Amino acid sequence: MNKTSDLRGVVSLMIPVADVTDQTALKKLNRLLTDDLDFHDQDSRYASHSFHAFPAKFPPQLPAKFIQSLTNPGETVLDPMMGSGTTVLEAFLLGREAIGFDIDPLALLLTKTKITPIHPHQVMALGREIVHRAKVSFHYRRDEIEHELSTCWDEETKEFINYWFAKDVQIALKAILNEIEKVDDEDIKDFFKLSFSAIIITKSGGVSLALDLAHTRPHRVGRAVDWNGNVVCDFRREHAHTKRVSSKKIRSPFEEFERRYTQNVRAFREIGFFTDQMNMFEYFDKPVSRLKPYVAIGNAQCIPVNSSSVDLIVTSPPYASNAIDYMRAHKFSLVWFGYTIAELTTHRRKYIGAEGTRDVLLHNLPPNTMDTIERLSLKDRKKGIVLHRYYSEMKNVLSEMFRVLKPGGTAVFVVGNSNIRGQDVSIPECLSEIGTSLGFLVPGIGIRRLDRNRRMMPTSTTINNESQIQQRMHEEYVIGFYKPLRIQEL
Structure with missing residues (x-):
C-alpha cells in the first residue's frame, strides 16, 4: 500500500x-x-x-x-x-x-580508486605478476578453477554468469580475480578490482557476451568468437526475428586487464598522483594543498x-x-x-x-x-x-x-x-x-x-x-x- x-x-x-x-x-x-x-x-x-x-x-x-x-x-x-x-x-x-x-x-569502488594515490612501479610490477600467475592457473589449474566456479555462486547468479560469459572467459576472469584477492594492500587491491571491472563494463561489452553495458542497455550478441578464433557462442536462431545479427570478437581477458591497469597507471602518472609524489600535480600551473576526500x-x-x-x-x-x-x-x-x-x-x-x-x-x-x-x-x-x-x-x-x-x-x-x-x-x-x-x-x-x-x-x-x-x-x-x-x- x-x-x-x-x-x-x-x-x-x-x-x-x-x-x-x-x-x-x-x-x-x-x-x-x-x-x-x-x-x-x-x-x-x-x-x-x-x-x-x-x-x-x-x-x-x-x-x-x-x-x-x-x-x-x-x-x-x-x-x-x-x-x-x-x-x-x-x-x-x-x-x-x-x-x-x-x-x-561500484560507484564507491570507482570514486575511491580515482582519488587514492598509488606507487606506480609497485603496481606495474604487481600487475605483471598477477597476469603471469593467472595465465599459469588458466592453463594448468583449469579443473580446480572450474570447480570453484561451480561452488561460488547460488543457482540464480550462476545462471546469470553462464548466460553472459563464455566458459573460457569465466575461467580467465576467475584466475585473475583469485590473484587480485591475494594482494595485501587494500588500496592497491581496489585499484586492480576496478581495472578488472573496466574490462567487463565497456561500450562494446568488454569480455562478456553483451553489448552496450556502458549505456546500461545490455543485449547478448548473436555470435561471438574468442581471442583464439574459436566460436564460443552462436545464438543466431534466437535472433532470427531481427534483420541484423550482432557479433563480436572477445579479446583475451589477460591482455585486456593488463592494458587497462597500465592505462590507469599512466593516467595517474600524468598528474604525478603517487604515494611518493603527493605535491607534484603537474597537470596544474602551481601546487595545490590537498585534503584527503x-x-x-x-x-x-x-x-x-x-x-x-x-x-x-x-x-x-x-x-x-x-x-x-x-x-x-x-x-x-x-x-x-x-x-x-x-x-x-x-x-x-x-x-x-x-x-x-x-x-x-x-x-x-x-x-x-x-x-x-x-x-x-x-x-x-x-x-x-x-x-x-x-x-x-x-x-x-x-x-x-x-x-x-x-x-x-x-x-x-x-x-x-x-x-x-x-x-x-x-x-x-x-x-x-x-x-x-x-x-x-x-x-x-x-x-x-x-x-x-x-x-x-x-x-x-x-x-x-x-x-x-x-x-x-x-x-x-x-x-x-x-x-x-x-x-x-x-
Whole structure:
C-alpha cells in the first residue's frame, strides 16, 4: 500500500529573506548558469576521470566551474549522489575538502580508486605478476578453477554468469580475480578490482557476451568468437526475428586487464598522483594543498553530514522512472565481487527513481508538481505513482541538502528531463518548485547541450518517439539552489 505524508517539518515552514548579500550571490550564480555549460571542445579524460565507463557522466569542467567560482581552497564540497566521482575528484584536485556518498557499491569502488594515490612501479610490477600467475592457473589449474566456479555462486547468479560469459572467459576472469584477492594492500587491491571491472563494463561489452553495458542497455550478441578464433557462442536462431545479427570478437581477458591497469597507471602518472609524489600535480600551473576526500556508501535522503557544514553541493540526480538503470549494467561486475543477483535486485529497489510502488511513502508536494503527477496518473496510474515516488524522494534529498548547507551555500543540480507515456514530466521545473517550497532561492536554470557520445547516453541511428532516452537526450538542465543567509520561521 502507498502511504502519503505531509512532510512539513521545520525546513518546509521557512520563508527565505534575501538581503543585499544574498542578492549579490544570486546574481553571480545566475551568471554562472547562463554561461556556456557545454564544454564540447574540452578534454574530459584527464587525470583519473577515464578509469572506468559510467553512464551519463557530466564533464569534469562543469563541477570545476562552480567549485572554483563559489568556494575557496579548504572549503567543503559535497556530492551525495557521486556516481563516478567527478565532483569529488575535481574538488580534491582544486584543494577543497571533498565528501561523497552513493548507494551503488561500484560507484564507491570507482570514486575511491580515482582519488587514492598509488606507487606506480609497485603496481606495474604487481600487475605483471598477477597476469603471469593467472595465465599459469588458466592453463594448468583449469579443473580446480572450474570447480570453484561451480561452488561460488547460488543457482540464480550462476545462471546469470553462464548466460553472459563464455566458459573460457569465466575461467580467465576467475584466475585473475583469485590473484587480485591475494594482494595485501587494500588500496592497491581496489585499484586492480576496478581495472578488472573496466574490462567487463565497456561500450562494446568488454569480455562478456553483451553489448552496450556502458549505456546500461545490455543485449547478448548473436555470435561471438574468442581471442583464439574459436566460436564460443552462436545464438543466431534466437535472433532470427531481427534483420541484423550482432557479433563480436572477445579479446583475451589477460591482455585486456593488463592494458587497462597500465592505462590507469599512466593516467595517474600524468598528474604525478603517487604515494611518493603527493605535491607534484603537474597537470596544474602551481601546487595545490590537498585534503584527503571522504567517500562512503550513503543515501542522499539521509546524508550523514552535520547541519550547516557544507559550502557547495554539485550533483546529478538520477532520471525519473529508472530511465538509466545503473544496476542493470553494474551487476555484470559486482557478481564477480561476491554479490548475488538476488542481493543486487533488492539493493536496486532502494535507488531514487526506481519503479517499485509497494510500501512507498508519497509526500504532499507543491501544486504544479502535484498537477504534473495527476496528469500522468490519468494516462497510467502506476507510472503516476512512480513519478510521485520520484518527486517525494527528491523532496527528501533537497530537504537534506538544505539542512547540511551553510547559510549562503549553493546546491547545483545537473538533471535530465523525462518524457513518460508521451508526457513531459517537467523535471527541472518541478525540482525547482520543490526546492523553493523548502526555503531555497532558485535564480535560474541553465541549459547544457549534450554531446551524446561523450555524455555516454544510449544512442541510436533511428528515431523512436516512444523512447524516453531519445526524447530527452539532446540537452540537460543545471539548477542552482541557494540557501539564504536568513530565513523567517512561520
